[in-house]
Amino acid sequence: MPKKRHQNLYSKPQSTAPAALSSAAGRNANRDGDHDRPSVNELLASLRRTRLNGGGQQASAEIAAPSVPPQIRQILSLPETPAPAPRRRNRFIPRVDPQGRRLPAGPPPPRSWVSQSRNAPALDSSISAAVADYDGRLLPGLFRPEERSLMHVVMRKLVLDWEYQRSYNLYYLYSLPDRVRMALISYLSTFYEPGLSLSDLKLIILPQLPEDGSVEEHAAEPLPSPSTLNEGITHLDLSTSVGRSIKLRELTSLLFPSQPGNNSGPLLESWDAAEASPTPRPLLPNLTHLSLAATPETSPAASWKQLLALSTRLPTLTHLSLAYWPVPSLTPNAMFAKVVTEQGQTVQYGGTNPYSHSLDNDWSEAILILRKLSRSLYGLEYLDLTGCAPWFEALTTSVSLEGGQRDKVDWVGDWGKVENLVLTTGYAPPPRDEADKVGKFRELVSKARGVERAIRARRSGRGRFITVEADRGLDDD
Structure with a gap:
């Protein structure tokens, strides 16, 4: 049976659009919105242009502007809010502390790493006393690491464990840098309780060969001479070790090796022919700073006789420390001795008796020794006599000689x-x-100031200007 078809002449319009029409319109709108919205690459490009062309105030204003929802931004045609710039630190600029020292990379170490353990043994009191007494009398220019x-x-750590290091690193101590070796000698002299011995000094400045003598197996090329290896050593700090663990006679034999006697050599054809064996060079040819404090x-235990013998071979010495040395005397143990x-x-028996300085005011022997020392060390520029107050007068006083002349230390010529x-x-x-004690202290300070005035008066423009470092008086602020 055929279906009836009715044509409605009047129909009520629909309140909503058909689903197909709404979906199609939505797809078109989304497609148009996608075309209008910039891509990620376009946003990055515009951000780069803004940073390059725009000023700092504009960028800061854009960053400080409040954010707007995307729908309202599209209605109001507002530009996209740029993303905040990442906070980046220039990795090529090293971090430094307030003292200007470069800090290591990474976070700071934990406190437990840098603090001393509660179970660690405390340092010896003698070591602490040595630090307090001799830290202020270091040779000028000597490398000393910060505390x-x-x-x-x-x-x-090397010094406290020196008994092990001297045997374990026997063949490598001499290969340390020059300034490290000079600092190691100073540390051993000051902080090592037994003191720096002659064998310890040899380990640091002389290459040690194996007992079997097989040098070729351990070294690819022959080592240079000891003088060449030690050309960079200019400071030798033997503070507190002289007279305790090392003698000046032994030090002289080590630094200035004598030529071995070889009388069985071939006879020279002529008296004018040069000798085959040259004179050996000093072990430290460029030594200029020496501390014998x-x-x-x-x-x-300090010997002036041995010091005079050593000084004759050190004409290039410019800095010398004789802190706490006794009154100059060649026979200190014969002060009370007499002969018939x-x-x-x-x-x-000796040149000084118990009453020479106190009653007789006789400084003839001390002046004689100081004059010999000044003639040998004529290039001296720095002299440390800390703790030598008992013989400050010998520096400027004079004694009469037979011919009516006066003998005194020459501060114009030899020590000018x-x-x-x-x-x-x-x-x-x-x-x-x-x-x-206050009166004695003021008397010593006054003597030091008197020495300064006397030396300046003797030079009177003929020598270099001298600066005397003395203690501050009790009345000084």
Whole structure:
């Protein structure tokens, strides 16, 4: 049966659009919106152009502007809000501390790494006392690591474990850099309780060969001479070791090796022919700074006779420390000794008797020794006499000779280059309530100032200007 078809002349319009029409319109709208919305590459390109062309104020204003929802931004035709710039640090600029030292990369170490363990043994009191006493008398220009630096920690560990290091690193100590070797010698002299011995000094400045003598197996090329290896060593700090663990006679034999006697060599054809074996070079050819500082306990063991023998071979020395050395004397142990002559007279054995300085004011022997020392060390520019207050007068006083002449230390000719003279007492000022000690301290300070005035008056423009370092008086602020 055929289906009836009705044509409605009047129909009510639909309130909503058909589903197909709405979906198609939505797809077209989304497609148009996708075309209008910039891509990621376009956003990055516009952001780069904005950073290059725009000023800092515009960029900061855009970053500080409040964000707007995307729908409202499209209606109001507002530009896209640029993303905030990432905070980047220039990796080529190293981090430094307030002192200007470069900091290591990474976060700081934990406190437990840098602090001392509670179970660690404390340092010996003698070592601490040595640090307090001799830290202020270092040779000028001597490399000394800072107290909390890694180098200081390593050097102190080497010194405290020196009994093991001297045998384990026997063949490698001499290969350290020159300034590290000079610092190691200073650390051993000051902080090592037994003191620096002659064998320890040989380990640092001389290459040690194996016992079997097989050098070719251990070295690819022959080593240069010891003088060539030690050309960079200019400082030798033997503070507190002289007279305690090392003698100046042994030091002289080590630094200036004598030519071995070889009388069985071939005879020369002529008297004018040159000798086959040249004179050996000094072990430290460029040594200019030497510290022979003693301690109040080891001061009597210091020998002026051995110092005079050593000084004749050190004409290039410019800095010398003789802190806490005793009164200059060639026979210090014979102060009370007397001998009887053939005529039956009793005379003093040495050049100084117990009353030479206190009652007679006789400094003839001390002046004689200082004059010999000044003639050998004529290039001296720095002289440290800390703790030598008992013989400050010998520096400027004079004694009469037979021909009516006066004998004294020459501060114009021989020691005319001395610019820095240290004349400190070597101990802290006493309390003000101790009248006797205060008076003695002021007397020593006055002697040091008197030495400065006397030397300046003698030079009177003929030598270099001298600066005397003395203790500050109790009345000085």
